[in-house]
Amino acid sequence: MNEELEKIQKARLVLQKIAKGINPVNGEQIEQESFxxxxxxxxxxxYVAEVLDNVAKGAYSSRRSGPGAAKFFITPEQKARVQFPEGKIGVNEFSKCINMCIDLNESKKLTGVELNKRLKALGILSEEQTEEGKTRTVINDNSKNYGFESEKKNYNGVEYEMVMINDKGKQYLLENIEEIMKAEIPSEQKNSDQ
Structure with missing residues (x-):
């Protein structure tokens, strides 16, 4: 069993490196044009790295039976343990930091998609239609007041805007995460991916 846990942890580390744009074989940056x-x-x-981490911790099951499993739940003690990386981060990184501190037997996992939906429902973020007919999350006039900014990124020579959370935003989200996650999502947003 110990050998299996080691394999899971190694696989998780490889996936995390790739997600951060680092070639796990040689430690170099992955080419910008790469898929x-x-x-x-x-x-x-x-997502897969988080699943592997939860499997290694024994906290993953397709049907959680804990009392808070259907809802997001975080204690003040768990909140106090949350540590964010320096600088601006995206909603997925924010969610990852929260998930590292909550008890997944007691709480539903926080995802960037769910967090974005709630922030849109509260009017902190907005949604726009792309030329391809897809929807994407964007900032609005309220966003800056809550610590959200838009930053230009580049993928395969195509520029796009990414919503980023600054230090003010990290603090706001952490202090208010329970209330944010209780926000009612409008029915047209429930099936949206972004």
Whole structure:
């Protein structure tokens, strides 16, 4: 069993490196044009890395039976343990930091998608239609007041805007995460991916 846990942890570390744009074999940056730098692929790697981490901790099951499993729940003690990286981060990184401190037997896991939906419902973020007919999350006039900014990113020579959370935003989200996660999502947003 110990050998299996080691394999899971090694696989998780490899996936995390790839998600951060680092070649796990040689430690060099992955070429900007690589499909591995596509935000959708990066989200998949982070998700699978989190699943592996939960499996290693014994906290993963497809049907959680804990009392708070259907809802997000965080204690003041767990909040106090949350540590964010320096600088601006995205909602997936924010969620990852929270998930490292909550008890997944007691709480539903926080995801960037769910957090974005709640922030849109509260009017802190907005949604716009792309030329391809897809929806994407964007900042609005209220966003800056809550610590959200838009930053230009580049993937395969295509520029796009990414919503980023600054230090003010990290503090706001952490202090208010329980209330944010209780926000009612409008029915048209419930099936949206972003």
């Amino acid at each position: 591995l730098n596509d935000p959708r692929i990066i989200r998949c790697f982070y």
